[in-house]
Amino acid sequence: MATRGNGRVMRLAMPIKAMVQRFALLLLLAASGSLLVLSKADTVLTERARTAVADIVVPIMATLAEPVAAANRAADTVNRLLFVYRENDRLREENARLRQWRDVAARLEPENARLRRLLQAGVETQNSFISARVVGDSGGPFVRTLLLAAGQREGVEKGQAVIGDGGLIGRVAEAGQRSARVLLLTDLNSRIPAAVEGSRARAVLLGDNSPLPRLEYLPAGAEVVVGDRIVTSGDGGLFPAGLPIGLVVAVGDGGIRVQPLVDLDRLEFVRAVQFESPRLSSGGEFGRSGARR
């Protein structure tokens, strides 16, 4: 504190300064509390604030994330080199199995097309994808989200399904101009309408911040066994149906646990699925579920 030349003023100034500091602290604590309450109450405002900051910050994050991604890729390469023989055997096996499936698919495809024409079932809508780079992680113990370096400018919209290499990873929770936040399917707040692939039994996949989300709200009498594939059901019209999610790994006291097909910890590039719900598109002749109007 600059000297005022007058000793008495100095002696007054110190307690005032201390009081101002204490007041500032209380004010900031109160501000934090208010923000918490506000963000809980008004999610629209919270979303807009977060996306605004994310839009500004994403280029910085992208720059910072690059060396980290490079290091991860290097570690991955070393890992792959170490286990190259084992991986080779595994891939040969998988290749053989996939070739069989390819033959089956080739046989079924013309029959499928013929049946669809017969039923006038309409064209199977092709989804388009937007690739985006993962530049941020929530990093916290209570939230499981990702920050993407792509936003509305690239066509990413709130509510879109986000897929990784081989399956669904989550949903776009917020989309700014240049950035987007993805709620991973393992997050506490994640609710994804799902179905068991074989029986088409409808259920909901609930995240609980653990690596294995739970499958709940199955219809009574539905049988689920370990190894069943879980896919999106498309209920609610938000996601396309049939996107692979994961495999059932446990059925028991802890609930039905699903292991996501994609490794959620090592994501570098993901894709947002541009999907238009048939119900929302107006004047369309072809719906996925209905016959031609």
Added chain:
Amino acid sequence: MLPILAPAVRRLQAIVPAATLVFLAFFEALPLGLPHGSVVMPLFTVIGVYYWSIYRPDLVPAPLVFAIGLLHDLLSGGPIGLMALLLVALHALCAAQRRVFVGKSFAVGWWGFAMVAIGVGALDWLVASLYYLHLMNPRPLFVQIILTIVLYPALNWLFNRAEMTVLRTN
């Protein structure tokens, strides 16, 4: 160095603690590829605020600490205001209890940090549970706090280097 540049250099030096905190806030949000089941990103900003609040509180005023916490919250996708609350409370505690830590050995500093980190963790759990109206699973938080405490010496050393070389404190 030219004496005419001295005030500018001093101003740059004054930004160093703030700059380290901003960098740490960004670093905390990076996708490091850690397995989320077992590893959670440590709270580097907590270490930073602890250190600078004790050794150079003049360079990290409370509004800055609040802003750093807010930055972390906005980047993390979690409740906005949570880290701001934790860091401001931490700053208040450290600035008030400076005399306990300044000039003491490193072990005292680490021990003190461990205590403080546990307190921060407990408050984090409490506020998050209230916010989500759901008793949060404490295990990932537990891991996070342990990791933070374990990494304290490394960051303490880095900050110390920064203080000795760039800030040249007496």
